[in-house]
Amino acid sequence: MPEGDTVYRTARNLDEVLAGAVLTKSDFRVPKFATLDLAGNTVEGVVSRGKHLLMRVGEYSIHSHLKMEGSWHRYRHGTAWRRPAYTARAVLETADWVAVGFDLGMLEVVARDDEDSVVGYLGPDLLGTDWDPALALTNLQRDPAREIGLALLDQRNLAGLGNVYRNELCFLRGVLPTRRVGDVADLPRMVELAHRLLDANKDRVERTTTGNLRGSTDWVHGREGRPCLRCGTLIQRGELGDTELQLRDTYWCPRCQT
Numbered sequence: 001m002p003e004g005d006t007v008y009r010t011a012r013n014l015d016e017v018l019a020g021a022v023l024t025k026s027d028f029r030v031p032k033f034a035t036l037d038l039a040g041n042t043v044e045g046v047v048s049r050g051k052h053l054l055m056r057v058g059e060y061s062i063h064s065h066l067k068m069e070g071s072w073h074r075y076r077h078g079t080a081w082r083r084p085a086y087t088a089r090a091v092l093e094t095a096d097w098v099a100v101g102f103d104l105g106m107l108e109v110v111a112r113d114d115e116d117s118v119v120g121y122l123g124p125d126l127l128g129t130d131w132d133p134a135l136a137l138t139n140l141q142r143d144p145a146r147e148i149g150l151a152l153l154d155q156r157n158l159a160g161l162g163n164v165y166r167n168e169l170c171f172l173r174g175v176l177p178t179r180r181v182g183d184v185a186d187l188p189r190m191v192e193l194a195h196r197l198l199d200a201n202k203d204r205v206e207r208t209t210t211g212n213l214r215g216s217t218d219w220v221h222g223r224e225g226r227p228c229l230r231c232g233t234l235i236q237r238g239e240l241g242d243t244e245l246q247l248r249d250t251y252w253c254p255r256c257q258t
C-alpha cells in the first residue's frame with residue numbers, strides 16, 4: 001500500500017525524466033479520457049500532494065492516485081515493462097522516456113487552474129514545502145471524540161499517512177488506535193513524529209519505522225501474534241473504519257499502548 005513517502009518518490013522519479021520534455025504520445029486507457037491526446041505539450045513537472053500525484057502538462061494536470069496496487073514506472077524506449085501491459089492505465093512518451101501508470105486507483109485529467117477541485121480538500125502535506133504542523137494539529141483537534149487511528153488516516157486533516165504509518169505512530173506514542181483524539185497526550189509531538197517518519201523514509205526504497213533496514217522494519221504493523229519488540233507481549237490485530245467498507249487493519253501492543 002503506497003503511502004505519502006512512496007508517492008513523493010514516484011513524483012521525483014518521474015519529474016527527473018519528464019520535466020521540460022515534450023510529450024510525443026499520450027494514451028489514456030480509461031473511457032473518459034480515451035480520446036484525449038496531449039502530444040505536443042510540454043511537461044512542466046510532476047509533484048505529489050499527500051498520496052496524490054499531479055503531472056502538469058501544458059494547460060492540463062494529470063491527476064492520479066495509486067490506491068492499493070498502483071504504480072508509475074519509467075522506461076527507456078524498447079525495454080520490457082515490469083508489469084502486464086493490460087494493467088497499464090496511462091502511457092506517456094517523450095523522445096527519451098516512456099512513463100507507464102499501472103493499476104491506478106484513480107486517473108483523471110483536469111485543467112491546470114482547476115487542480116484545487118481534485119486536491120484542494122487535502123490537509124497540510126507532510127512532505128510538502130508548505131508543511132504546516134499547526135494547521136494539521138488544528139484539523140485533528142476539530143473532532144476530539146474521533147478515534148486517533150481514524151483521524152490520522154483522514155487526508156483532510158493532514159495528507160500523506162497510510163495504514164502502516166498510522167499503526168506505527170500510535171505505537172511510538174504509546175496510544176491505542178481507538179483512543180479519542182481529545183485523550184491523546186501531547187498531540188503536537190505525534191504530528192511532529194509523523195512528519196519526521198515520512199521525511200526520513202522519503203529517500204529510501206525500503207520503509208522503516210524502527211530504524212532497522214535488516215530485521216523488523218515495523219514495530220507492530222503486520223506483526224499480529226508476534227512478540228512486541230519492546231516488551232515481548234504478543235501484538236494484536238483489529239479493524240477500524242468510519243464505515244464497514246473502510247475497515248483497515250490495526251495492530252497494537254496491549255502493554256505499550258493504552
Ligand SMILES: [Zn+2]
Nearest residue numbers: 228231253256
Ligand atoms: Zn509492547
